[in-house]
Amino acid sequence: MSTRPSPTTDALFRRALQHIEDWEQSWGAFDRHDALGVDPDRLDSVFDEYLERLEGNYPFHHPRYAGQMLKPPHPVACAAYAAAQRINPNNHALDGGPPTSHMETEVVADLAGMLGLPEASLGHLTGGGTVANLEALWVARELYPDQALAVAENAHYTHGRMSDVLDVEVVPVSADARGRMDLHSLEQTLEQGGIGTVVLTAGTTGLGAVDPIHDALPLCRAHDARVHVDAAYGGFFRLLTEDAAPKIEGFPAERFRAIEDADSVAIDPHKHGLQPYGCGCILFRDPAVGRFYQHDSPYTYFTSDDLHLGEISLECSRAGAAAGALWCTLKALPLAPDDGLGPILAACVRAARTWTDAVADTDALRVVAPPETDIVSYVPATPEASLSAVHEASQALFDAAMNDPDAPIFTSVYRLSADALTTLDPSLRADRDEAAVLRSVLMKPEHETYAADLVDRLATTAQSLDSAAT
CATH class of the missing domain: 3.90.1150.170 (Aspartate Aminotransferase, domain 1)
Incomplete structure (x- = not known):
């Protein structure tokens, strides 16, 4: 493994922006409209104030910050995002960002592979884990419109809020003292009937606990209930279940490994994937659920008979820069247990x-x-x-x-x-x-x-x- 130091953030930014400027020049020089101009003195004053106000942040990048779930994006991700953002592609429709749309398809396949899901899985990036979980619960409602969701008491509060938005009943399942779903309580809930989907958590936001996914799955299957895994926080830890990963005491490898049998999974690259905010992902085992998303509009077009990203997302405009940054990061730091991430x-x-x-x-x-x-x-x-x-x-x-x-x-x-x-x-x-x-x-x-x-x-x-x- 190379010990050569990585380029500095400034160097990556300069290279990225210079490339985009060269690309823009290749289209021919033009004069920007006068209305876009800003008085230089006013701009200096505004930017000085802006930078001063940013100093009010905590030092999220520094190791002495060990508070909330705030992980600095990697310099590669920042530079790649800045380069794409200069173009500002929109991954809703293919004509809004062809290169970054293709990159999104590739990174979604990479994430599905990391989680052990089938190659044919359906998925896309989202604005974050909340939207990813919303889409999973929405599909659950469409599949079983008259059935409830079973959610552990220590699951993220977003499931309760999104269920209110979707008008779906939530049945709480008890958790143990460590914050993990209690299997006896789950079995009792399933035996009562009326549960269409069970939400399991791979990394709670409280104590970082992992539900017993490997034991809960057979219970759910025995009662014909689907399983959605909220791996927004902990999904990337599945890399550490592979043979080449180091063995770490107390790490629940069998629970992370069981994610591969879930019906849907939410994961947040803007956490352990080293991305800027605005990068979540939802994945579905069965690509047929894409039928619930299908839509059309009079001003978009699709250049493939396959479901396009814009047809399988509840969001419309989505930043192609997020897909570009994740693609570039995973090329530089691959999804491997003994390399990269x-x-x-x-x-x-x-x-x-x-x-x-x-x-x-x-x-x-x-x-x-x-x-x-x-x-x-x-x-x-x-x-x-x-x-x-x-x-x-x-x-x-x-x-x-x-x-x-x-x-x-x-x-x-x-x-x-x-x-x-x-x-x-x-x-x-x-x-x-x-x-x-x-x-x-x-x-x-x-x-x-x-x-x-x-x-x-x-x-x-x-x-x-x-x-x-x-």
Whole structure:
């Protein structure tokens, strides 16, 4: 594997924009309309203000940011997006962006292959995971218009919201203390009848938990229920189930591997696929569901008898730049377990184990639940074993770490129910219905080398807060 450093972001941008400028010149020079001009002084003033306001963001790109699910796009993706965005292709109809439409078809096939879905699967990119899940639930409703959806209590809230939009009944299924769908509860729900589709999650947004997809699928098939897997967050981790991938303790490979038997899958390249925002994907095992999408309009045309991207999407105008950026990224960093994206994902999963071990080595913090993917939950150690004490200490450490003027560390808080917390730690007294715990999302491969140091600094902060309180 080459150790030659990658081109800088600036170099990639310059090369991309120069190429597009040369392409534009090949069409012949022309004078842009005067109305498009901007007064130079006004532009300088506006842009100065704009750049200054952008400084209000948290340092999402830096390893000290281990808060929410915010992963910096790769420089390759940024440069490729900028190049295509200069042209601004529209992947709704083939004439709106022929090159990027073909690229979209290719990357969708690549994603289907990574997930183990059949070559004939139908799919397209979307504006994000929410739209991808919306389309999956919409197809579920069209296939079984009088039947409900079964969704785990810890599934992403978007399923409830989208079901309201679609006027589809949702039947909640209990989850265990780790946030995974409870199979006994699922079986009881299916036995009651009336369930058309079950939604399983491969990587919850809370604790990064993975539903027991491999065991849930046979239950669903036995009751003639379809399965949709919401792999918006964790779908790319399926790369780590292949033989060439490193073996990592606690990684639920069999659950990710079972995604291949799902009827539909949502996945978000703008998370672990290193893309800018505005890049989700929906995939269907049965290409015949394309019949629900078919439509026509008096001002678009299609140059193939096959279903075109514009005919299999609920969205109309879609940024071709998103497809171009993903295509370019996957050429530079292929979907392979031991090359390209694979080592990046493995580093993130190992970072969560490193973080967990570091927490276990300090007296100031305690692990809530061992990580399955790259999300770790933990709490400050408290003299009083109650949910109130845990809640207050977690919130205090979160605030102190983020607001440290010298070296802030950005974590996040996540609310867990009293039942979940007391199951995970029976020594805790349930004096409130829920409590905040700390949650770190280790989406950057750099977190692998930073994790122990960050935990050490969090522990030091927790100890100082405890000393100040006493």
